Each structure stands twice: as structure tokens, then as C-alpha cells.
Amino acid sequence: VDHAYADAPFNFSPFSSSSPSTNPSEASPPSPPAQEATTSRDESWSSSSSSSSSSSQRVRNDNPRTTATGFDPEALERGVTALREINSSPNAKKVFEVMKKQEETRLAELGAKKSEFQALQAQHETERQRVMYEEQKKLVQQQAQTKAQMARYEDELARKRMQAENESHRARNQELVKMQEESAIRLEQARHATEEQIQAQRRQTEKEKAEIERETIRVKAMAEAEGRAHEAKLAEEVNKRMLVERANAEREKWVAAINTTFDHIGGGLRAILTDQNKLVVAVGGATALAAGVYTTREGARVIWGYVDRILGQPSLIRESSRGKYPWSGVFSRGVSSLAQKSDKAPGAQNGNGFGDVILNPSLQKRIKQLASATANTKSHQAPFRNMLFYGPPGTGKTMAARELARNSGLDYALMTGGDVAPLGAQAVTKIHQLFDWAKKSQRGLLLFIDEADAFLCERNKKYMSEAQRSALNALLFRTGDQSKDIVLALATNRPGDLDSAVADRIDEVLEFPLPGEDERFKLLKLYLDKYIAKAGEKKSGWLTSLFRRQPQKIEIKGLSDDVIREAAAKTDGFSGREIAKLMASVQAAVYGSKDCILDSNLFREVVDYKVAEHQQRKKLAGSEGNNN
Numbered sequence: 004v005d006h007a008y009a010d011a012p013f014n015f016s017p018f019s020s021s022s023p024s025t026n027p028s029e030a031s032p033p034s035p036p037a038q039e040a041t042t043s044r045d046e047s048w049s050s051s052s053s054s055s056s057s058s059s060q061r062v063r064n065d066n067p068r069t070t071a072t073g074f075d076p077e078a079l080e081r082g083v084t085a086l087r088e089i090n091s092s093p094n095a096k097k098v099f100e101v102m103k104k105q106e107e108t109r110l111a112e113l114g115a116k117k118s119e120f121q122a123l124q125a126q127h128e129t130e131r132q133r134v135m136y137e138e139q140k141k142l143v144q145q146q147a148q149t150k151a152q153m154a155r156y157e158d159e160l161a162r163k164r165m166q167a168e169n170e171s172h173r174a175r176n177q178e179l180v181k182m183q184e185e186s187a188i189r190l191e192q193a194r195h196a197t198e199e200q201i202q203a204q205r206r207q208t209e210k211e212k213a214e215i216e217r218e219t220i221r222v223k224a225m226a227e228a229e230g231r232a233h234e235a236k237l238a239e240e241v242n243k244r245m246l247v248e249r250a251n252a253e254r255e256k257w258v259a260a261i262n263t264t265f266d267h268i269g270g271g272l273r274a275i276l277t278d279q280n281k282l283v284v285a286v287g288g289a290t291a292l293a294a295g296v297y298t299t300r301e302g303a304r305v306i307w308g309y310v311d312r313i314l315g316q317p318s319l320i321r322e323s324s325r326g327k328y329p330w331s332g333v334f335s336r337g338v339s340s341l342a343q344k345s346d347k348a349p350g351a352q353n354g355n356g357f358g359d360v361i362l363n364p365s366l367q368k369r370i371k372q373l374a375s376a377t378a379n380t381k382s383h384q385a386p387f388r389n390m391l392f393y394g395p396p397g398t399g400k401t402m403a404a405r406e407l408a409r410n411s412g413l414d415y416a417l418m419t420g421g422d423v424a425p426l427g428a429q430a431v432t433k434i435h436q437l438f439d440w441a442k443k444s445q446r447g448l449l450l451f452i453d454e455a456d457a458f459l460c461e462r463n464k465k466y467m468s469e470a471q472r473s474a475l476n477a478l479l480f481r482t483g484d485q486s487k488d489i490v491l492a493l494a495t496n497r498p499g500d501l502d503s504a505v506a507d508r509i510d511e512v513l514e515f516p517l518p519g520e521d522e523r524f525k526l527l528k529l530y531l532d533k534y535i536a537k538a539g540e541k542k543s544g545w546l547t548s549l550f551r552r553q554p555q556k557i558e559i560k561g562l563s564d565d566v567i568r569e570a571a572a573k574t575d576g577f578s579g580r581e582i583a584k585l586m587a588s589v590q591a592a593v594y595g596s597k598d599c600i601l602d603s604n605l606f607r608e609v610v611d612y613k614v615a616e617h618q619q620r621k622k623l624a625g626s627e628g629n630n631n
């Protein structure tokens with residue numbers, strides 16, 4: 004009891020609560036208030052008595068009051084005092100509660116430690132399991148290895164056994180083969196011996212036979228040769244005799260003929276030589292005949308060249324309303340006036356007096372004004388105004404020039420700039436010839452130079468030949484003054500390339516843009532009419548209808564203006580030429596179909612295809628342009 008109380012101030016004091024106790028009795032719940040604590044102190048004595056020696060070591064007593072038995076009651080007294088203080092303190096209850104809480108905390112800590120310990124145990128268990136699993140795995144691997152080794156070993160054994168068996172089989176087979184070969188060789192040798200004997204006999208017989216035959220042939224040949232030689236000898240003698248006879252006869256004949264001729268000539272010559280008049284007549288006649296033939300031929304050539312130069316159309320002109328010669332002009336004018344009359348048939352014109360040319364309204368108006376101005380210029384004997392048509396290819400420049408000439412009452416002639424360069428040194432002469440010819444036109448002439456940039460480009464350009472430069476100078480010379488006979492109309496896709504002196508001679512510049520949607524619609528309708536609707540119409544001339552096969556008539560189904568307008572919208576960027584070609588493709592597609600019917604589906608199909616083709620071409624041109 005004394006010991007318990009000696010420890011009490013340390014164990015139960017609220018000030019010693021921080022000191023942990025390892026004694027299991029300290030882990031028990033805190034003692035209830037005073038009396039209960041006394042009883043429990045009695046009970047705990049027995050249990051704590053055993054550990055008294057160890058507890059006493061922990062208490063430091065500097066001045067022990069030891070009894071004879073060695074007991075120091077001081078600690079006990081202090082404990083009692085403390086207990087009394089506690090009991091007398093008004094906070095006794097609180098102290099116990101605090102102690103109780105401390106105990107609970109300690110219990111909770113112990114619980115946490117317990118679960119920590121359990122977790123450790125579980126971890127240990129897992130580790131153990133893992134090690135066991137590893138061990139098992141190793142074991143299995145070892146077993147598998149052993150098994151594989153066993154299998155390999157068995158396999159090795161089996162292979163060796165088979166090898167040995169094969170070896171013995173091969174040896175046996177070799178032996179057999181050897182034996183068979185030996186027997187075959189023996190048989191062969193026997194057969195050979197027999198055959199050789201037979202062949203030797205046969206050879207002997209054949210040799211004898213051949214010798215007999217050779218002898219026979221030799222005798223026969225000798226006899227024949229002798230016969231032939233004799234025959235040839237006889238024939239040769241006969242031929243020789245015949246040839247000699249024939250040659251003699253021929254010679255005699257020729258000698259007689261020559262003699263007769265010379266007799267005649269000699270007689271004639273003698274007569275001419277003896278008669279001076281006859282001699283003069285003969286020599287004069289022969290000379291006159293030769294001179295006549297030569298003069299006629301050369302004269303005809305010169306006269307024709309002169310006529311051609313004076314009256315003929317210069318070779319530079321590709322197309323002209325005047326025809327090659329003046330008399331052919333009468334004919335061609337007759338034909339063209341007839342054609343104009345037939346053009347007046349419904350549908351032949353586009354209703355604006357401009358044939359088949361479809362241009363945007365402002366350009367068309369301008370050309371009309373120019374046409375009437377040109378016509379008035381001629382009637383008033385005023386100088387003509389030169390023109391330049393420029394724009395993308397296939398926009399109707401040539402067509403417009405032709406129509407302008409027709410509307411202004413002028414003749415027109417068309418040449419291409421590209422034709423000048425190949426003429427070389429002759430170009431200058433040809434240009435002068437061209438202007439001389441043009442001046443002869445009674446009505447005035449519109450000289451249209453297509454692809455003008457090929458001929459009239461800047462003179463300083465390096466690649467321009469001397470001849471080309473001279474030709475350009477000749478043209479500049481001929482067009483230096485305002486002319487009352489010739490209207491110069493130039494067409495080009497690259498107006499910037501023209502020589503500045505040429506540009507200076509231009510009075511009117513007209514741009515031919517790509518057709519707009521309205522124009523495309525009109526162009527589509529125009530070529531639909533030309534290539535499709537009129538495709539099967541009979542040609543007017545009886546000769547034509549007699550000799551030419553008439554094309555099949557095309558039936559048009561459901562091709563409304565809306566469909567054509569849709570196509571016009573799709574063909575943005577198309578030139579007039581491209582639209583004409585598109586309609587030609589439509590015609591080809593219709594002729595390619597079974598029943599020769601054009602419906603909106605087929606039309607749309609061709610249009611789409613052509614539009615895609617156009618885009619592709621544009622892309623290619625773009626990429627080529629980039630490459631350059």
C-alpha cells in the first residue's frame with residue numbers, strides 16, 4: 004500500500020500526466036473518486052508489489068528516511084497529501100475527468116498502435132505470400148526448364164537414333180544401287196558387244212553396197228558427161244554459125260540505111276550549100292523556131308507574174324472580201340450578197356445587224372458607231388481612223404472586224420502577224436505589195452492584222468530579226484500618214500507588246516472582254532440553234548445536197564431557257580470560242596447517243612464536264628505561269 008501511495012503523486016497528478024507508463028496496470032481505466040480509489044489501491048498492491056523494486060529505482064529520494072526495514076514513508080506521505088489536496092480541491096471532479104480523458108486518449112493511441120501493428124502484420128503476410136509465390140514461380144520455371152531439357156535430350160536421342168537408322172539405310176541402299184549398277188553395266192556391256200557385232204556386219208554390207216553404187220554412178224556420169232559435151236559442142240557450132248549469119252545481115256541492113264540517109268542528107272546539104280537562098284531560109288527558120296518557143300514561154304511567165312502582181316491578191320492575205328482577182332471579186336460579192344440575203348432569214352442574225360457576233364451592249368454600240376463613222380468617212384473622202392482590238396483569245400475580235408467592214412461598206416482583208424516572220428528578206432516587198440493592192444480597192448479596205456503583236460512588237464527586242472524589223476518599218480512607212488484608202492485594224496491579246504510607233508497610229512482602242520452572263524446566255528442560244536437545232540437542215544445548194552450526206556436531225560426535249568441560263572451562270576470565265584466549242588461537244592454527245600435526243604440531263608452533263616475541264620486548264624496555265 005505504501006508503495007502504491009508513494010507512486011501516486013506521479014501517476015495520478017495532473018502535472019505528471021505527460022509521463023507515459025508502460026505498466027499494464029496504468030492502462031486500466033482511472034480510479035473512481037476517493038473511497039473507490041482506496042479499495043483499488045489495496046487490490047493493486049498485490050499486483051504492484053512485484054514491481055516495487057523496479058518502481059523504487061525510478062523514484063529519486065535525496066534524503067531518505069529509511070526505517071529499520073528500509074521503508075521510506077515520505078513518498079507515501081506526499082501521495083496522501085496530494086490525494087487530500089485533490090479531494091479538498093473544488094476541481095477534484097475535473098481532475099478526474101481530465102485523467103479519464105487522458106486514459107481514453109491513451110486507449111485510443113493504443114488502439115491506433117494495435118491497428119498499425121495489424122497493418123504491419125497484414126503487410127508481412129502479403130510479403131510472405133509474395134515470396135512464396137515467387138518461390139513457387141521459380142520452382143515451376145525450373146520444372147519447365149528441366150522438362151524442356153528432358154524433351155531436348157529425348158529429341159536429340161531420337162534424332163541420333165534416326166540418323167543412325169538413316170545411315171544404315173543409306174549404306175544398304177548404296178550397296179543395292181552398286182550391285183544394280185554393276186549388273187546393268189554387265190548387261191550393257193553384253194548388249195554393246197552384240198550391237199557392235201551387228202553394226203560392224205551392217206557397216207561392212209553398206210560399205211560394199213556404197214562402193215558398188217559409187218562405181219555405177221561414176222560410170223553413168225562419165226557416160227552422160229561425154230554425151231552432154233558432145234551435144235554442147237554440136238549446139239555451139241550451130242549457134243555460132245547462126246550468130247555470124249544474123250550479124251552479117253544486120254550489118255548489111257544498117258550499112259544500107261546509113262548509106263541511104265547520108266545520100267539524102269548529102270543531097271539536101273549539097274542542094275542547100277550549092278543554093279544560097281535555101282541555106283539562108285534553113286538557118287533562119289531553125290533560129291526563129293527556137294526563139295519563138297523560148298520567148299513564148301518566158302513571155303507568158305512574165306505576163307502572168309505581172310498580172311498577178313498588179314491584179315492578184317498578195318500572198319500575205321489569208322482571207323478577203325475581194326477575192327484573188329478582180330473578176331473573182333464580182334463573183335464573191337455576188338455570193339456574199341446572196342448570203343446576206345439568206346442571213347436575213349429568221350434566226351440567222353442576232354437581231355442587231357451584227358451577224359453572229361455577240362458582244363456586250365456598250366461594245367456593240369461602239370462598233371456600230373465606228374462602222375457608220377467609217378462609212379461616212381469614205382463618202383466624205385475624209386481619212387480613215389485606225390483601230391486596235393485587244394482582249395483575251397476567242398472573244399470575237401476577228402468576227403467583229405469582219406462585221407465592221409461589212410457594215411461600213413468597205414472591203415476587208417485579213418492577214419496574220421505570224422505570217423510575216425517566215426518571209427525573211429521578202430517581207431518588205433510583200434508588205435509594199437500588200438499596201439499597193441489594198442490601195443486599189445474602190446470602196447476602201449479594212450486591213451485586219453490578227454495576232455498583231457507577233458509582227459508589230461517593240462523594235463528594240465533582242466530576238467527580232469533584221470528582216471522583221473525592216474517589215475515593221477515598211478508598215479510604219481506606209482501608215483505614216485492618215486489614209487483615205489485603208490483602215491488598219493489590229494487585234495492582239497497583248498497590247499502592251501506593240502511598238503510605240505504602231506500604238507501612235509491607233510485612233511480607236513476597243514477592249515473585247517470575256518462575255519458576261521447575259522452574253523453567255525445569248526452565245527449558248529446562238530450555238531444551240533446553229534449546231535443542234537439546225538443540225539439536220541438540208542443545205543440549200545442542189546450540188547451540196549447531191550454530194551454531201553445530210554446530218555441526222557436532233558430532237559430537243561425539255562431544254563428550257565432556265566436550263567440554258569443555269570449553264571450560262573456555270574460557264575463564268577468562258578470565252579466565246581469556248582462556248583462555241585462547248586455546244587459542239589453537246590452536238591457530239593447527242594450524235595454519240597442512241598436516239599439523237601438532246602435533253603436537259605445530257606446538256607447539263609456536258610456543261611459540267613466542260614466547266615471542270617476549263618477549271619483544270621486554268622489551273623494548269625496558272626501553274627505553268629508560276630513555273631516560268
Ligand SMILES: Nc1ncnc2c1ncn2[C@@H]1O[C@H](COP(=O)(O)OP(=O)(O)OP(=O)(O)O)[C@@H](O)[C@H]1O
Nearest residue numbers: 359360361362396397398399400401402579580583
Ligand atoms: N462574241 C462572239 N460572238 C459569237 N461567237 C464568238 C464570239 N467570240 C468568239 N466566238 C466564237 O469563237 C470563234 C473565234 O472568234 P474570233 O476569231 O473572232 O476570236 P478572236 O478574239 O479573234 O480570237 P484570237 O485572239 O484567238 O484570234 C468564232 O469562230 C466564234 O465561233
